[in-house]
Amino acid sequence: MSVYSTVDSIRFEGPDSTNPLAFRWYDATRVVMGKTLAEHLRPAVCYWHSFCWRGEDPFSLGVPLFNRPWFQGDPQSAAVQKLDAAFDFFARLGLPYWTFHDRDVAPEGANLRETNAILDSLLENAARKMQDTGVKLLWGTANLFSHPRYMSGAATNPDPEVYAYAAGQVKHALEWTARLGGENYVLWGGREGYETLLNTDMKHELDAYGRFLASVVEHKHKIGFKGAILIEPKPKEPTKHQYDYDTATVYGFLRRYGLDQEVKVNIEVNHATLSGHSFEHEVTTSFALGIFGSLDANRGDEQLGWDTDQFPNNHVALVPALVELLRGGGFKTGGMNFDAKLRRQSIDPEDLYAGHIGGIDTLARAFLSAVDLHQAAELDRARTARYAGWKNE
């Protein structure tokens, strides 16, 4: 029993349903182009926005807004309660995957050893729950941006002690991702960037970041992790400038450090828009350069220039990117992670179902439209004809 137990399993009822807690477009078992919708979309619920964010914004001065039992009490038992609630939610919603940062699941201890031990006990518990519910791990990651030690970056921090700490943290998160059968490991460099060039040695920072990433790849092979290593591009926020600005920038970085065969990208809709591109631009670029990995599904707000992480609600806007996904052969290790959060005024626990249902219905509807376009093949015929001259001698 948890705050999410008030709802039964969410079912598909079709487009005519008026039940707000039913899927209208996401029929998980519907087969199109030889696979079910669940197999095509591989949707995931993220742990951080869904169960860790308390509804704060810069104006709430850290005062929590959402009332959840695990926001009170001692951090370790709260983390256990949060895990129980999260898996209760996953099981009732019925999406196949989840994603997490180490710090979402477990609080820090007094030092790295103690911190790792706390994480171990919670993830042992998560492993049992994954077994019981059948929910799988799309990707794991390490939070290298919340703790004060990371205020000037993790891999790009001017202090080598911080670099080493971050490496230790990633090592542990990567090993756990492998153990939980994760299909990818993600690095989002939230603070890998700069605030001002006046005090920044950019070449030093880029080399440090390249070396850090090379170590991640080396360790992946050492432990036999079969999943993909993914960088998540974003141009800014929290730093003024992030080194992983967009897909093309990440590709140049990977080439420079000899990692373009080893690392791919996790493209987020609103990060694409923040970098001045469209989502479909980023997806197409990653396929063209051979580094497409996975997607973070969300949207921004056309009148706001920051990372609002809203649930997708406009299926038409997503069709071009999904046509590209189909052209590119679909997901291999990747999927659609809802890196999306509720609005502050959505304070009821049930709202988390509504957000995800609306989001996955939007994706499913967009995907079905993309399948129609892809199968009609008019676009492909026109495109082939456009380059027909190159087929001649």
Ligand code: XUL
């Ligand atoms: C931040 C963001 C992260 C990554 C994982 O904008 O998207 O949540 O997805 O660290």
Ligand code: CO
């Ligand atoms: Co993201």
